[in-house]
Amino acid sequence: MAEPLLRVDGLTKRFGGVVASDDIMLDVSAGELHAIIGPNGAGKTTLIGQLQGEIAPNSGRIAFDGRDITALPVYDRSMLGLARSFQITSLFRDFTALDNVALAVQAHAGHSFRFWRNARAESELRDPARAALKRVGLEGRADVIVSSLSHGEQRQLEIAMALASRPRLLLLDEPMAGLGAEESARMVQTLRELKQELTILLIEHDMEAVFALADRITVLVYGRVIASGAPADIRANEEVRQAYLGEQEVVQAQGAGLGATHG
Amino acid sequence: MTTHLTARNAVVVAMIAFLMLVPVYAATTGNTFMMTLFTRIIILAIAAVSLNLIMGFGGMVSFGHAAYLGIGGYVVGILAKEGIDSGFVQWPLAIALSGLFALGVGALSLRTRGVYFIMITLAFAQVVYYVANGLDRYGGDDGLTIQRRSEFGGLINLSNRTFFYYLCLALLLATVYLVWRMVNSRFGMAIQGARSNERRMNAIGFPTFRYKLICFVIAGLICGLAGVLLANHTNFISPQLMHWTRSGDLIVMAVLGGMGSVFGPVIGAVALLVLEETLPHLIGLVTHVFTGKEIAAAKEYWQLILGPMLLLIVLFARGGIDGLIARSRNG
Numbered sequence A: 001m002a003e004p005l006l007r008v009d010g011l012t013k014r015f016g017g018v019v020a021s022d023d024i025m026l027d028v029s030a031g032e033l034h035a036i037i038g039p040n041g042a043g044k045t046t047l048i049g050q051l052q053g054e055i056a057p058n059s060g061r062i063a064f065d066g067r068d069i070t071a072l073p074v075y076d077r078s079m080l081g082l083a084r085s086f087q088i089t090s091l092f093r094d095f096t097a098l099d100n101v102a103l104a105v106q107a108h109a110g111h112s113f114r115f116w117r118n119a120r121a122e123s124e125l126r127d128p129a130r131a132a133l134k135r136v137g138l139e140g141r142a143d144v145i146v147s148s149l150s151h152g153e154q155r156q157l158e159i160a161m162a163l164a165s166r167p168r169l170l171l172l173d174e175p176m177a178g179l180g181a182e183e184s185a186r187m188v189q190t191l192r193e194l195k196q197e198l199t200i201l202l203i204e205h206d207m208e209a210v211f212a213l214a215d216r217i218t219v220l221v222y223g224r225v226i227a228s229g230a231p232a233d234i235r236a237n238e239e240v241r242q243a244y245l246g247e248q249e250v251v252q253a254q255g256a257g258l259g260a261t262h263g
Numbered sequence B: 001m002t003t004h005l006t007a008r009n010a011v012v013v014a015m016i017a018f019l020m021l022v023p024v025y026a027a028t029t030g031n032t033f034m035m036t037l038f039t040r041i042i043i044l045a046i047a048a049v050s051l052n053l054i055m056g057f058g059g060m061v062s063f064g065h066a067a068y069l070g071i072g073g074y075v076v077g078i079l080a081k082e083g084i085d086s087g088f089v090q091w092p093l094a095i096a097l098s099g100l101f102a103l104g105v106g107a108l109s110l111r112t113r114g115v116y117f118i119m120i121t122l123a124f125a126q127v128v129y130y131v132a133n134g135l136d137r138y139g140g141d142d143g144l145t146i147q148r149r150s151e152f153g154g155l156i157n158l159s160n161r162t163f164f165y166y167l168c169l170a171l172l173l174a175t176v177y178l179v180w181r182m183v184n185s186r187f188g189m190a191i192q193g194a195r196s197n198e199r200r201m202n203a204i205g206f207p208t209f210r211y212k213l214i215c216f217v218i219a220g221l222i223c224g225l226a227g228v229l230l231a232n233h234t235n236f237i238s239p240q241l242m243h244w245t246r247s248g249d250l251i252v253m254a255v256l257g258g259m260g261s262v263f264g265p266v267i268g269a270v271a272l273l274v275l276e277e278t279l280p281h282l283i284g285l286v287t288h289v290f291t292g293k294e295i296a297a298a299k300e301y302w303q304l305i306l307g308p309m310l311l312l313i314v315l316f317a318r319g320g321i322d323g324l325i326a327r328s329r330n331g
């Protein structure tokens, strides 16, 4: 098999006594949608933070496209094509939706030591930004200030911003958090489309969405990878049932016919 | 949106027209005090606009901005004392040194934020303040009189009050225009993005530190120019130029006028300094009317009125005077 797009090797992160990442091994191949599931506090967000560069690991190594990026700052990783959407919405709240996305475009359109021309009139920035908004279905809301957008729209905007920064690997941290049924369905549709052309690392609690979208699934519990494989294998995996699926009532709704083994 | 802009623009145009007519008024009425006051207002407005570039647009609340007034002023004063009158030497050197100081302060302080940033910028300004106090050759804490204003090889004459006034006004308008272009450019977007959400800026690929640092230096350069003008205006330099309360005044001008707009601090500078001049008289008048006596001490308490006024503006008119104007038409 070819070199994976992302290779995580022995990643460990401790917060005081808590081991949030415990010797994590993970490969994401180009083109796949790789889901990470695990109960709250399993260390999913911490893992994404280390991949993106906001959190420095205690030990281990992260390689992106064959290059060691473990020590690279966040913005340099973004330049290489790592784009993250945040579990807790993180936007420019006093800007319009279009301004938000245009900033992401601008970040990847050369340096910003340009002092004179009106950036809001540059089609080089605005056109790709509009295109990204369109992909998530926000084209009609381009000129609305972010703080006036609904929660669901803000989640869509999160994705649009990640898209606009020319990603090669999308890191999505619970994009469906707090969405209603209809908005969730819309998000699943968006992800299904993105999946055609992008490599995606998806963290999600909605098991139905995960099993519908993922090519591979990695299960994280107490910072450790306890299983990794195709959706069918994960569903059948005894350890996963014991440790994770058993704890999560959500999964029963998934109808996998699991006996909840609490304990 | 358009009504916002017209209401605002009307005030901007009116303000500029007013400032242009001050010398005419002063000449016809022989009111030289008004000329002196408004020259000062215009110079401090340049400083306030530069502060607002980093504070209002960049979210960098510097509590040491008067240091650049001091550096700009002292370069002019020291060179003049040493017999170097040429503005061609004084001005570029003053501006360059201000920028260099900003580069140092920015490099050391911009990694911190919030109260720490405020305190570090204040600390650096205090260092310059005490250094100036220790310059015995240049008057120490008494200050130093500048015998001659900057010379420009006879091309222009800064000692002509009217000419000097219009020069300052032209430089203020140039500054406002420059800053306005800048905040709407890619650079300005990067700066405002860093104010709004620096974490997200990094995530989408912006190395924010270098943009903030350059912004900080640009503000320092502009304020250094204001210092040069102030020294030429008063023919005098002293550590008071960069007393921390003056840094506070500059912040108040920006907050009062409105940090959200480039022109806001100009309105703030006019409002604050005119209030500062008129409130004592007003209080004297009011106490006279009510008590029938001249109570000189009452005039000392004008700040007791100004303070609560500022508080009200900060609490209820978050965009400052500019914000009130923008909203008034929407009412």
Ligand SMILES: Nc1ncnc2c1ncn2[C@@H]1O[C@H](COP(=O)(O)OP(=O)(O)O)[C@@H](O)[C@H]1O
Pocket: A015, A018, A019, A020, A038, A039, A040, A041, A042, A043, A044, A045, A046, A047
């Ligand atoms: N900045 C932090 N400081 C201390 N502990 C943290 C920090 N971030 C996360 N943790 C802890 O690390 C563990 C993993 O958290 P997190 O990665 O947010 O889990 P998940 O996203 O899977 O819910 C939790 O026990 C959490 O309390």
Ligand SMILES: [Mg+2]
Pocket: A044, A045, A046, A087
């Ligand atoms: Mg999380």
